[in-house]
């Protein structure tokens with residue numbers, strides 16, 4: 001009897017995706033190092049979620065009063081930036097339809113994305129192929145789409161991946177749009193022929209498939225992987241704090257409940273371990289990790305405010321890329337070294353690409369927007385985001401090919 005009652009409670013709640021009704025995003029204005037210190041304890045609290053540390057903090061309705069009081073006492077100014085997160089989530093599906101056979105203007109489930117990879121391989125047999133580079137904690141394939149023209153000569157390599165942070169849906173949607181442009185324009189655009197004959201592109205659309213499925217079925221705002229942590233009720237590791245370069249330094253958390261939990265050891269997650277093993281198996285000239293949001297292009301270093309030795313080359317490439325992004329829809333993506341531009345981070349892809357692999361052109365992109373919708377970016381912004389970032393991507397690859 002008791003089990004039946006429990007089951008009926010579970011049926012009502014366990015199958016439902018988490019509601020964000022009444023959750024607010026506060027935009028903070030921390031001014032001094034002292035303010036950042038005051039914010040650090042909030043990072044460790046399981047129910048609070050920095051969408052974008054130290055600026056945008058999501059707070060559940062039950063804790064709004066106490067968090068606002070804490071900020072007042074700490075003299076940190078804030079505005080209620082998003083008064084109800086659920087209303088933004090409800091508004092993300094705008095019913096956008098693109099003219100292609102695949103709807104690039106919509107968000108897609110994991111199965112739809114994997115079907116898309118199959119259709120690309122079928123539609124472009126001379127340019128596209130796929131392979132699995134490993135499996136996730138829950139056993140899902142990590143499928144890479146390889147794009148390139150066979151020239152019979154040695155080629156250079158480009159890596160790009162998206163959705164290592166599960167909730168950053170536009171990163172996957174925009175990169176799929178970009179990958180399609182690369183293939184579809186091979187027959188018409190001379191510069192694309194040049195790129196596909198110079199480089200092989202390896203694209204991993206869903207770097208964190210377990211987390212991505214969970215954002216569709218359980219919790220739209222899930223960020224981390226889905227592996228359990230021993231001795232803790234909090235699940236998951238931040239993949240972008242789990243790489244083995246300066247792992248465990250500043251800007252990553254040792255608390256399992258934190259959204260920036262670094263994991264029990266470097267490359268503890270099968271997803272990050274698979275990416276690292278694959279990228280170590282070839283020489284890459286470009287290594288890109290696509291995220292959202294903030295409209296930024298970031299180079300090394302994240303773990304320190306010192307500039308990397310190759311910063312002049314990085315700066316030139318970032319300027320060219322962000323100029324190209326700006327030329328499409330007038331969006332001015334800021335750029336610079338990750339740590340000084342954003343905040344200190346360690347164990348990240350961008351530092352690993354440069355620090356461990358020696359790939360000078362190792363960058364992190366933060367796509368649209370600057371916080372109006374945050375992670376719940378409406379579908380009608382996917383194609384514009386893809387268009388401007390495709391221009392940036394092409395400019396970057398041409399720049400590297402010629403330098």
Ligand SMILES: [Zn+2]
Pocket residue numbers: 165168240291292
């Ligand atoms: Zn991210």
